[in-house]
Amino acid sequence: MPTRCQPGQTLLIDADDTLWENNIYFERAIAAYISFLDHLPHTPQQVREALNEAERETIRTHGYGLGSxxxxxxxxxxxxxAAPINEHQHALIRSFAQSIADQEIELLPGVAELLPELATRHRLILMTKGSQSEQADKLARSGLGPHFNAVEIVAEKNPAAYADVVARHGCAPHSTWMIGNSPKSDINPALAAGLHAVFIFHKDTWVLEHAEINAPPDGQRLLEVESFAKLADIF
Incomplete structure (x- = not known):
């Protein structure tokens, strides 16, 4: 059990699949999409692999979010x-994405209870990536906004983005932590930017966010917990 950190830490906290469920709704939409394509001579796995590649390409030009x-x-x-999409197909495919937008915000276990408590001891900054309007809307609907000192919605979470946030908010690296479920976006780039990190396991983390977790450089800490509630033992 790690020794609890002194009050006054800065906690950069991820949003999707750290504070509330997100990827499970995309997975349901993708399952419906694959079922829709069931008449094609492709296996579900082949469709999923093709979609993963399409997402990688689209993200490069359109970023993240439901539009992308x-x-x-x-x-x-x-x-x-190998054919253009017709109006009926287009409407049906858009309905798969709309099903995600229509979801209520479902906070992950422990978030509603612990986040206000953490805010009494530490400075909390929400740091998420994606569409500015979509992420701001999720935060508003979650009811968690008042617990954060600041909100950072960035196009990509890379070492430069973390360094920029740290500089803008005057964060001291030795007392600043990134907390999230994504090795690719939350943990590895934060460590590369000189911060500590806490990896919160989520069984449904988006496949494009999977990566091996890097070892922390000397002088930095990396902790792993199985739920948001376990942060009470650390902070």
Whole structure:
């Protein structure tokens, strides 16, 4: 059991799949999409691999968010069918993405109870990536906004983005932590930027966020916990 940190730490906290469920809704939409394409001569695994590749390409040009996801579904469909999408198909595919937007915010276990408590001892900054409007809307609907001293919605979470946030908010690296479920976006780039990190396991983390977790450089700490509630033992 780690020794609890002194009050006054700065906690950069991820949003999707750290504070509330997110990827499970994308997975349900993708399952419906794959079922829709069931008549094609491709296995579900082949469709998923094609969609993953379409998402990688779309993110490069459109960033993250439901608009980008919809573009990926359409690009994947046109690639697999080798034909333009018609109006009916387009509407149906858009409905898969809309099903995600229609979801209520479901806070992960322990968040509603612990986040206000953490805010009494530490400075909390929400740090998430994606569409500015979509992420701001999720935060507003979550009811968690008042517990954060600041909100940072960035296009990509890389070492430069972390360094920029640290500089803008005058964070001391020795007392600043990134907390999240993504090795690729939350843990490894934060460690590369000189911060400590806490990895919170989530069984449904998006496949494009999977990566091996890097060892922390000398003088930095990396902790791993199985739930948000376990942060009470650390902070």
């Amino acid at each position: 996801f919809t573009q990926s579904l359409i690009a994947c469909f046109e690639h697999l069918t």
